Amino acid sequence: MKPIKYFFKRLHADRVSYLMIAPFLISFFVFTVIPVVSAIGLSFTDFNMLQTPNFVGFDNYKTLFLNDDIFMTAVKNTLIFAVITGPLSYIFCFIFAWFINELPGKLRAFMTLLFYAPSISGGAVSIWKFILSGDRYGVLNGFLLKLGVIDSPIQWLTDPEYMMAACIVVQLWLSLGMSFLSFMAGFKTVDETLYEAGAIDGIHNRFQEVWYLTLPQMKPQLLFGAVMQIASSFSVGAIPSELNGFPSTDYATHTIMNHISDYGGTRMELGYACAISTVLLSVMLLTNKVINKVLVDE
Amino acid sequence: MKRIHVSKRLNRSRGGDTLIFLMLALVGVFMALPLWYAIVSAFKPPEEIFIYPPRFYVTDPTGKNFTQLFQLVTDLVVPFSRYLFNSVFVSIASTALCVIIGALAAYPFAKKNFMGKNVLWKLIMLTLLFSGGVTSLPSYIIKAKLGLLDTYWVLILPSIASTTQMFLMRQFMMQIPDTLLEAARIDGAGEIRTFMHIVMPNVKPAWMTVMVLAFTGIWNAGSTGVIFEESLKLLPTALGQISAGGIARTGVTAAASLLLMIPPILAFVITQSKMLQTMAHSGIKD
The missing domain is CATH 1.10.3720.10 (MetI-like)
Known part of the structure; x- marks a missing residue:
């Protein structure tokens, strides 16, 4: 009886805390935890929203890895996106936050806005459609033609040779978001006296300053930035489908997220779509573990 | 070129400041251009949108796009x-x-x-x-x-x-x-x-x-x-x-x-x- 009594006693003692977190926690469980857990469960069924799901074992996963060529394309594309845009945008966030922090006050605030604005201008992706438009009125084509770099307009958004590059550029353009702000703030909080002490100890230029003094101080922000970067680079999907259409030519920019909405939204094969989601979530958790290890150990 | 005045700080050189400023300006232009193009295009009359080569300014600004937008949505x-x-x-x-x-x-x-x-x-x-x-x-x-x-x-x-x-x-x-x-x-x-x-x-x-x-x-x-x-x-x-x-x-x-x-x-x-x-x-x- 003792442990149970103790349990209720603690429950009662902390009741205010529980009441305060309750609304958040309920919503968190209903819209995040339960969906993820049930998606893992449903991935072993032929769930289609209308009929009671039947257990099918590993069939979905077998089909996914052995018979679904388009899934393999999607995995390849997502990995290319994640491997290129994830680290690049992380590095850009850091470098530009660093550079902007070196500017004097007013200019610094202006540049922060300039670099951050694309990530919050939701409607701006549609502007890229006109910039990268395939005829000679497209901005990029117009300039390249005028300069004589190309003879005929390039189909940036429908020619598989350029589609991926176009998406990566746009993705990078709007990726200076949460991590960028976090790094900006991180730079501002480093104690000035640290730099003075460093100068006495033989730090001679700003590169040494960042490498030996600032970076170690900013580890918490760097960790947060990494999580945000993984979150956004693996969930790429909206930008390719907005720019290249859905499905894209030859599936050249078809990502895992696009594959999920294809099976989950269009074909209503939800069991299968849940299997794809489960694979994606596992890959993200794994990547997070690895990156955390690297950042924490160094 | 415009000069920026940075108060003398530790470990900072004029050359380095200029280099950083130039790089930021260059990337800043890339960041701003699409947004700028959106703003400019919003005020362009149709005959200015379909001009070759494309322009990043508007000569004859109009509010027509906005009125047309409201009509279309309506x-x-x-x-x-x-x-x-x-x-x-x-x-x-x-x-x-x-x-x-x-x-x-x-x-x-x-x-x-x-x-x-x-x-x-x-x-x-x-x-x-x-x-x-x-x-x-x-x-x-x-x-x-x-x-x-x-x-x-x-x-x-x-x-x-x-x-x-x-x-x-x-x-x-x-x-x-x-x-x-x-x-x-x-x-x-x-x-x-x-x-x-x-x-x-x-x-x-x-x-x-x-x-x-x-x-x-x-x-x-x-x-x-x-x-x-x-x-x-x-x-x-x-x-x-x-x-x-x-x-x-x-x-x-x-x-x-x-x-x-x-x-x-x-x-x-x-x-x-x-x-x-x-x-x-x-x-x-x-």
Whole structure:
């Protein structure tokens, strides 16, 4: 009886805390935890929203890895996106936050806005459609033609040779978001006296300053930035489908997220779509573990 | 070239400052050009949009694109004002709930001890990873099963559980000195009073930041996939339907994206210093 009594006693003692977190926690469980857990469960069924799901074992996963060529394309594309845009945008966030922090006050605030604005201008992706438009009125084509770099307009958004590059550029353009702000703030909080002490100890230029003094101080922000970067680079999907259409030519920019909405939204094969989601979530958790290890150990 | 004056600081050279400034200017132009092009195109008459080579300025500005935009939207059965109302209502309601409920939850996680705290916090931290929307399909199934599709609830309720926002507020609340809370307790203030009169005023930058971030996210998100009833759709979705009309609607699309852009950018400009203050505590420590 003792442990149970103790349990209720603690429950009662902390009741205010529980009441305060309750609304958040309920919503968190209903819209995040339960969906993820049930998606893992449903991935072993032929769930289609209308009929009671039947257990099918590993069939979905077998089909996914052995018979679904388009899934393999999607995995390849997502990995290319994640491997290129994830680290690049992380590095850009850091470098530009660093550079902007070196500017004097007013200019610094202006540049922060300039670099951050694309990530919050939701409607701006549609502007890229006109910039990268395939005829000679497209901005990029117009300039390249005028300069004589190309003879005929390039189909940036429908020619598989350029589609991926176009998406990566746009993705990078709007990726200076949460991590960028976090790094900006991180730079501002480093104690000035640290730099003075460093100068006495033989730090001679700003590169040494960042490498030996600032970076170690900013580890918490760097960790947060990494999580945000993984979150956004693996969930790429909206930008390719907005720019290249859905499905894209030859599936050249078809990502895992696009594959999920294809099976989950269009074909209503939800069991299968849940299997794809489960694979994606596992890959993200794994990547997070690895990156955390690297950042924490160094 | 314009010279910038930087006060003499440690380990800084004129050459290095110039180089950094040049690089920032160059990348800054790349960042700004698309936005600038959207602004300019929004005011271009049709004959200026279809000019070769394309221009980054407008000679004969017009408001026609905006009037045409309102007409086009009005032709879509549902009046423009309805989409605007939906977007404003949903954004404000979600933002308010997200801030209030997030702050309520952040406080115990920052300053209290209760059974299960560590396990729950680990779980919440893990789901920060999913903030990009990878759980959209699983949560769609739940929303459908709960009968939330095609109601305002499907847009408002999920945003309450924004782990990123709650996380930011919790990190900021960690900075409140325990002695301050202790003093309030000795003065006889209950938990709720302490929260309202001590905690919330002390973390104003945090909840202002979260307000802006939440508002921006919800404002830009649109209602594709969860709302099929035309009169409940949000502005980005409705405007997306217009720009799907193709290249002939360049001017109108530019006008639409300009209108969508203004509220989030304005919100950031007003709160920039508060936001940077909050983000300083965004780090993950362990």
